[in-house]
Amino acid sequence: MEKLTLLTGLADGCKAYLYDCDGTLADNMGAHRESYVRVAASKGASIDGAIIDELAGWPAVKVIEEINRRYGTSFDPEEFKEAKYQLFLEEYIEHTRPVDFVVEHLKAHAGKIKIGVVSGSRRESVEKTLKILGIYDLVEVMVCSGETQQGKPWPEPFLKAAQLLDVAPEDCMVFEDGDAGVQAAIAAGMKWVRIDKL
Structure with a gap:
């Protein structure tokens, strides 16, 4: 619960939360x-x-x-x-398991703040993973591998998600476990939180 509280505090004031999937929502x-x-x-x-x-x-x-x-x-x-x-x-x-504190954070804010998932995996895999985690219906927008000209660490995937959600990049908070995702969030002009499961 301490990690969930920390995430909430860091993300105050944002209009959209953009979560990576593998390694951030899914412990896979x-x-x-x-x-x-x-x-x-x-x-x-x-x-x-x-x-x-x-x-x-x-x-x-x-x-x-x-x-x-x-x-x-x-x-x-x-x-x-x-x-x-x-x-x-x-x-x-x-056999996918959740990263519990991140999944709980998403659930706690669904319906209150716009929710997107931005992944370097292909859409079929991301959709199935989110269904296994029980959060598929809570996600408003997904941007997956091959859906932008450049993937992470380029900013395009996050910028596309923001555009689809009709939220300015500076009003988005990204949750990421990988260097490429953090670099993409910074390049997109978004706030970000590095997810460490240890």
Whole structure:
């Protein structure tokens, strides 16, 4: 409850709350990390899962391109992305747990403040995750992977969400667990809170 109170205090005076999904609302970054590692292993490469945490919030294709750059691999980004996505959906998504204090914060403000979710994951995955967490119907706007020209750390996803909610960027508060998301929020001129689950 202390964390929930802290979030509420930090976000006073805003007209819209924009939440990242994976790692912020959903405690599922371990599952995403393992999915990447398993797909790489199936293709004969061993990667350190820490790179997935480092690049949290990046679109999957950009993550895979960075893996290729660092590891000297030649994965086809689209093929790898699809394999990782299917593995995550088939074996991990149903076990998604909430980041309780963030989910409770969203629930406490739904209907009082405009609510958006801005994610680097594709829409189907985000929708299913929000349904598993029981908050899908509380979210007014979603901006997901591929729905803007540039993803996080560029500001476009957050700016699009603000536009769809008809709220000025400076009146939005972003809740993020990843560096890319924080950078995007700053670039968008929005207030932000870094979510630390420890």
